[in-house]
Amino acid sequence: MFRTQLVWSGLDGPNALTTLYFQSPGLIEDQDSVNLAVENIQAALAVAKEDWHSAVRCTPTGDAVVIDPATGEYTDFFTYSAGAFTGGGQPANDHMPALNQMLLRMNSTTIKNNRRIKGHLFLPGSMEINSDSSGNVDPTVRARQATAYELLIDTEVTVVVWSRPTAESPVGVAAPVVGMSVDAGWSFLRGRR
Numbered sequence: 001m002f003r004t005q006l007v008w009s010g011l012d013g014p015n016a017l018t019t020l021y022f023q024s025p026g027l028i029e030d031q032d033s034v035n036l037a038v039e040n041i042q043a044a045l046a047v048a049k050e051d052w053h054s055a056v057r058c059t060p061t062g063d064a065v066v067i068d069p070a071t072g073e074y075t076d077f078f079t080y081s082a083g084a085f086t087g088g089g090q091p092a093n094d095h096m097p098a099l100n101q102m103l104l105r106m107n108s109t110t111i112k113n114n115r116r117i118k119g120h121l122f123l124p125g126s127m128e129i130n131s132d133s134s135g136n137v138d139p140t141v142r143a144r145q146a147t148a149y150e151l152l153i154d155t156e157v158t159v160v161v162w163s164r165p166t167a168e169s170p171v172g173v174a175a176p177v178v179g180m181s182v183d184a185g186w187s188f189l190r191g192r193r
Contacts, residue, residue: 001160001174002029002064002078004037006045008124010055010087013098016124018058023069023174024157034064034078036157045085047148048123051141052087053095056125059084069174072165093127096186102126102137103187104149110175112163117175119161121149122187131186142182149180 001023008016022037023029038060045058052058066076106119123145132138152159158176165172 001069001162002034002037002066002076004034004041004064004080005061006041007059007061009057009059010053011098011124012053012095016122018121020121020152021067021160021162021174022152022157023160023176025155029066029076031078031080033157034080036154037064037152037159038080038082040152040154040157040159042082042085044148044151047151048145049085050088051127051130051144052125053089053093053127054087054091055095056087056089057084058125067162069160069162069172070165072172087125089127089129093129096126096128096130098124099189100126100186101189102130102142102145103183104145105181105183106159106161106177107179107181108161108175108177110161110163110173112173112175113169117161117163117173119175119177122189123182135186136184137182137186139184142184145182146180153177153180 006018024033060082064078102123104121160174
């Protein structure tokens with residue numbers, strides 16, 4: 001399994017970081033696997049950027065760390081070249097507040113400790129205009145974002161949810177994502193107590 005990250009800037013607040021994990025079916029993580037995952041990321045961002053404010057910029061970090069999902073140990077490292085994406089929204093549209101973001105849910109069919117492994121990502125960079133008349137995420141925007149991020153699901157290398165090793169469950173699992181959806185309501189980020 002390998003990890004890569006996206007840095008978000010130009011938000012109405014501090015920069016944000018998105019972490020994505022990928023795995024190839026043969027569990028052979030090499031430069032070709034990383035390059036294919038990056039192509040999928042770029043395809044997803046090319047669609048998703050239409051709903052970002054024009055000041056928002058999403059930049060892949062250019063590195064991929066190979067991780068043993070069972071132990072969490074780093075085992076290798078690759079680099080890649082990928083361009084940044086800038087939001088396609090209009091500058092006149094207001095940013096959503098930094099604490100309000102779309103929530104992308106990632107579903108798998110993998111079970112660990114009698115629970116289905118699921119993941120989520122908060123999607124920054126939205127605009128007020130992405131809300132419908134009830135104040136929820138516009139259904140067209142939800143569908144476009146879900147379609148965009150489903151491009152990360154691939155037969156050769158796919159996005160996974162990593163259930164990390166813990167003291168209670170010492171063996172970690174990388175669960176392939178089989179479907180994605182965007183919540184109807186805006187998610188509110190808050191600090192943990």
